[in-house]
Amino acid sequence: MKGVLPIVTIVAAILALWYAAAVGMNAAWTRDQAVRAGVELSLAEVVADTLHQERPKLPAPHQVAAELWDTTVAKKITSKRSLVYHAGITLSATLLGFAIGTAAGIALAIGIVHNRAMDMSVMPWAIASQTIPILAIAPMIIVVLNSVGVQGLLPKAFISAYLSFFPVVVGMVKGLRSPDAMQLDLLKTYNASSVQTLWKLRWPSSMPYLFASLKVGMAASLVGAIVGELPTGAVRGLGARLLAGSYYGQTVQIWSALIGAAVLAAALVGLIGLAQRITLRRMGMAR
Template structure:
């Protein structure tokens, strides 16, 4: 209870500030509508009017909650109006991109640690790749793959992989270089091969760093997938819900999709965290 109280206090403050902002941003439209109708709104009526608008500038928390309920529990999962269905489309590309990006990051990290040439050549390019805004890359990736007749999951997965490989690369390189010189010399004194040093020393030392970077990578992969859905004019996925909501001024739909994406990201990070605890405990590396 002592740990929950500060969290609940902050959450209450956020909700209160959200309601105040909703009133301030939605009030001009309500007053304008009342002026056109030739009526004056009392403070109570004005407050109520800011809370029930169909297309508010900033939806109130209860409106977003209702949008989430309607999109998750109020629709069949197979319905294209279901947030669960759209989240499933986004999730498939996210997991594919996460797998590709993580594998690429791990393989590059192993090469960089064992080859000075790769360290001097690949690492600077990997860092430079992250300086290019993903919003500039995504349309080009979509167009290139579309010109080859490839649409759907693959282009989104590649954009997702682009964002997710770098955290894994950096974390894995840091982890593989964790063993100090004394540990390496001890392994050499036992006539251990490079493969044995990798599997029995470097990799176990790198696992905590790897799992930490995987948590960042899977959240980045989700962002990449959603960004990839925007320039493609997709009709499915959380990015498509954001896009259609912005086209038609459905701000409640936009916020509901945003909260669904946030919940999906939290769930994915929690799953990776669970795998981390089980793996490190099994290997005797639990912290």
């Protein structure tokens, strides 16, 4: 019960601030409409109207909750109005991009740790690549891939991989270098090869760093998949829901898609956390 109370308190505070912000941001439209109609509204009437507008500047929490219920539970998963359907489209690109980014990040990290030339050349380029805004590079990636006939899932997956590989590179480089000199010298006395040192010492030592970077990479991969849907004018996916909501002023739809993306990211990161606890426990690195 002690652990639940702080969470409930924080959630209640967020909801209270959200409702207050919704009233403040939507009140101007309500008063403007009342002035045009020549009607004087009381404070209670203004508050009631701001919380039930069809296209509010900031939808109230109960409006977003109703939209989420309508697009997840009340709709069939196969319906194109179902948020679950669109989340599944984005999830497929996210997982593929995450797999590509993770594989590339681990491979680069191993090369950087074992090759000084790669450490001096590849690592600075990897860092510099993250200074390019993803909104600027995403259309370029899509146009280039479309020009060579690559369409559909892969362009979005490559954008996801672009965002997810960097945390894995940084985390794995740190993890693979985490064994101290005494441990490395001990393996040298046993005449262990670089591959044996990697497999027997460096790889197990890097597991906590790997899982920490995977959590960041997964969240970044989801962002990349959503961003990848925006320049294409997609009709499927969470990015498409955001686009459609912005085109038609459906702020409730926009917020429901954002909440859906947040829930999806939390679920994916939670699965990685579960895999981390199981793996580290079996390795004797956690209780």
